[in-house]
Amino acid sequence: MKNLFGVLKYVKGYWRYALWNILFNILSVVFGLFSLTIVKPFLDLITEKDATTYSTILSKGEPALGASIENLTAYLNYQLSGLIIHEGKMRALVTICFAGVFIFFFKALFRYLGMFFLAPIRNGVVKDLRDTIYKKTLNLPLSYYSDERKGDIMSRITSDVQEVEWSVMSSLEMIFRDPINIIILLSVLIYVSPALTLVAFILLPIAALLIYLIGKSLKRSSSRAKEQLGSLFSIMEETLGGLRIIKGFNAERSMKNKFGATNSNYTKQMIHTYRKVDLASPVSEFISSAIMMTLIYFGGQLVIGKEASMDG
Numbered sequence: 001m002k003n004l005f006g007v008l009k010y011v012k013g014y015w016r017y018a019l020w021n022i023l024f025n026i027l028s029v030v031f032g033l034f035s036l037t038i039v040k041p042f043l044d045l046i047t048e049k050d051a052t053t054y055s056t057i058l059s060k061g062e063p064a065l066g067a068s069i070e071n072l073t074a075y076l077n078y079q080l081s082g083l084i085i086h087e088g089k090m091r092a093l094v095t096i097c098f099a100g101v102f103i104f105f106f107k108a109l110f111r112y113l114g115m116f117f118l119a120p121i122r123n124g125v126v127k128d129l130r131d132t133i134y135k136k137t138l139n140l141p142l143s144y145y146s147d148e149r150k151g152d153i154m155s156r157i158t159s160d161v162q163e164v165e166w167s168v169m170s171s172l173e174m175i176f177r178d179p180i181n182i183i184i185l186l187s188v189l190i191y192v193s194p195a196l197t198l199v200a201f202i203l204l205p206i207a208a209l210l211i212y213l214i215g216k217s218l219k220r221s222s223s224r225a226k227e228q229l230g231s232l233f234s235i236m237e238e239t240l241g242g243l244r245i246i247k248g249f250n251a252e253r254s255m256k257n258k259f260g261a262t263n264s265n266y267t268k269q270m271i272h273t274y275r276k277v278d279l280a281s282p283v284s285e286f287i288s289s290a291i292m293m294t295l296i297y298f299g300g301q302l303v304i305g306k307e308a309s310m311d312g
Contacts, residue, residue, distance in 0.1 A: 024114035031107035228266035
């Protein structure tokens with residue numbers, strides 16, 4: 001978290017892109033909610049075999065168009081029922097399909113536009129980091145380079161900055177996008193079922209803890225891999241800088257063995273790291289599926305309990 005806040009100070013020059021990103025993420029989430037909550041009730045209405053259902057909906061009168069999902073669904077169901085009675089189910093189905101394409105298109109469009117305005121932030125911050133590291137390299141005293149391996153410095157400018165782009169900047173993307181998703185979806189969840197929302201709040205910290213432990217282990221493996229890569233760069237720098245001396249003392253075999261051993265250690269460490277990276281996605285998917293099934297179980301209990309009380 002400390003490293004993330006250290007990177008965030010570089011974002012201040014790109015706030016206009018961040019504001020556009022936030023705006024388009026909000027629009028993407030809104031259209032995503034429409035795609036999840038609107039299409040299915042329409043299809044259920046179209047496949048209704050009892051024709052009196054449409055007349056019953058129309059007899060209640062046109063509902064006022066409001067901001068809630070139930071109100072919006074009722075309004076659109078009224079319009080759709082009128083379309084089915086006057087134009088037929090096939091015309092209504094075509095209308096629903098076009099509406100679905102419209103909703104999904106704008107959801108994808110706003111998602112892309114959000115990423116479009118995030119790209120200058122990602123690459124601009126990484127550029128500023130490279131500039132800062134290079135300026136720091138020039139300002140350091142010569143005594144620093146007598147003790148510090150040049151390969152480590154090269155590794156920081158190349159691989160470490162690249163890691164910032166893929167890890168910390170991914171966290172930056174989540175900072176701009178996920179709070180919006182969480183606030184909107186959480187509001188909908190509380191509105192639909194406060195009980196299920198409470199169950200989700202109980203389960204999510206457990207999932208977050210497991211993912212945190214995997215991420216912490218991955219960070220340790222990644223740090224060891226960077227150390228090995230720095231050693232590789234140092235050996236290469238020593239070889240290229242002292243090639244005449246190496247050949248003069250017939251030290252080629254010694255340098256080959258040294259490089260080969262370090263290269264093998266780096267390869268083993270990267271294999272270990274990639275295996276942890278590959279493990280993270282299946283574990284996260286399993287945890288998400290387990291939480292979803294648990295929520296379905298509790299949600300099913302609530303529905304069955306309501307039906308039982310109504311029958312009683």
